[in-house]
Amino acid sequence: MNDSVQQLPLLTAEQFEYFRKRIFDLAGISLSTAKFDLLQARLRTRVIKLGFSDYQEYRHYLESQPNNSNEWEIFVNLLTTNKTDWFREPKHFDFIRNTFLPQWMKEKKDHLNVWCAASSTGEEPYTLSLVLKQSLKDTDISYSIDATDIDSKVLKIAQNGVYPKSRLEQVPSQFHAAGFCLGTKEISDWMKVRKEIKAPVSFHRLNLIEFPYPLKKTYDLILCRNVLIYFNSETITKVAEGLFNQASNNSILITSHSESLQNVKTSWRYLYPSIYAKGNLF
Ligand SMILES: C[S@@+](CC[C@H](N)C(=O)[O-])C[C@H]1O[C@@H](n2cnc3c(N)ncnc32)[C@H](O)[C@@H]1O
Numbered sequence: 001m002n003d004s005v006q007q008l009p010l011l012t013a014e015q016f017e018y019f020r021k022r023i024f025d026l027a028g029i030s031l032s033t034a035k036f037d038l039l040q041a042r043l044r045t046r047v048i049k050l051g052f053s054d055y056q057e058y059r060h061y062l063e064s065q066p067n068n069s070n071e072w073e074i075f076v077n078l079l080t081t082n083k084t085d086w087f088r089e090p091k092h093f094d095f096i097r098n099t100f101l102p103q104w105m106k107e108k109k110d111h112l113n114v115w116c117a118a119s120s121t122g123e124e125p126y127t128l129s130l131v132l133k134q135s136l137k138d139t140d141i142s143y144s145i146d147a148t149d150i151d152s153k154v155l156k157i158a159q160n161g162v163y164p165k166s167r168l169e170q171v172p173s174q175f176h177a178a179g180f181c182l183g184t185k186e187i188s189d190w191m192k193v194r195k196e197i198k199a200p201v202s203f204h205r206l207n208l209i210e211f212p213y214p215l216k217k218t219y220d221l222i223l224c225r226n227v228l229i230y231f232n233s234e235t236i237t238k239v240a241e242g243l244f245n246q247a248s249n250n251s252i253l254i255t256s257h258s259e260s261l262q263n264v265k266t267s268w269r270y271l272y273p274s275i276y277a278k279g280n281l282f
Contacts, residue, residue, distance in 0.1 A: 009054045011040040023079045028209035028235040042078045080151045084120040086170035092254050093131050112143040115219040118227035119147035122158025129197045130175045148206035155203050161193035208239050218248040225256040237264040250281035
């Protein structure tokens with residue numbers, strides 16, 4: 001039967017509480033009761049696909065699975081929100097070009113380590129790569145970007161690096177030729193990130209609420225944008241400290257304009273709205 005017509009009994013308040021607690025424990029995502037319909041809609045297709053007749057059967061099935069099982073991974077993937085764009089919040093990329101890089105270069109390092117800590121389908125780390133490639137082209141400085149997310153499904157899309165061509169309108173025209181191979185004929189609706197832009201970016205699954213982070217480097221620049229909004233203030237405090245511990249001595253953290261560390265206790269020093277510093281270089 002077609003998913004859109006198959007009837008399922010409605011999610012009960014008790015079941016909602018169960019799933020809400022599980023996604024909080026697993027990913028730190030806090031869903032208010034206003035998200036009841038959203039949670040129900042996100043899980044519905046999976047419940048039907050697995051052939052269960054209600055959410056309770058799905059719950060029992062999940063509970064029978066070990067914590068590291070594929071089904072729990074799918075559950076987390078279903079409840080993350082992955083909205084992202086090319087050059088999202090463009091002022092941050094102006095800041096990186098015009099303020100961060102000139103100041104960071106005073107340290108005379110030859111490699112820039114960047115971490116994009118909730119990279120979703122890849123637009124954000126590839127935007128960074130476009131900007132850094134262009135800004136550093138007349139220097140001997142190389143860069144690498146570690147892009148991480150909890151959602152294994154978006155990481156596959158990101159690794160693939162193929163996007164609808166219509167999204168090119170989000171990218172300033174100066175980056176079109178350097179950034180993308182445009183599909184023709186039967187793949188004319190698609191564009192592919194060029195290998196020069198892709199090569200410095202590597203993608204890994206990482207849960208921001210599992211400490212310490214399994215990363216071997218420290219980072220000069222960390223972007224953690226549009227993910228703290230899903231966390232409560234206790235989780236934000238812990239994640240901000242996790243990021244601080246993973247940051248180089250003189251480094252910058254960028255959150256989104258709708259996120260703030262103002263109301264949490266943090267080691268980061270406020271620099272500008274949504275921009276924080278570690279050390280005294282900035
Ligand atoms: C709304 S997207 C933001 C993407 C990108 N940073 C941007 O600003 O466009 C939020 C991302 O955070 C990820 N996320 C949610 N909880 C997470 C966690 N505990 N650890 C790592 N990533 C998480 C989601 O999977 C999703 O891809």
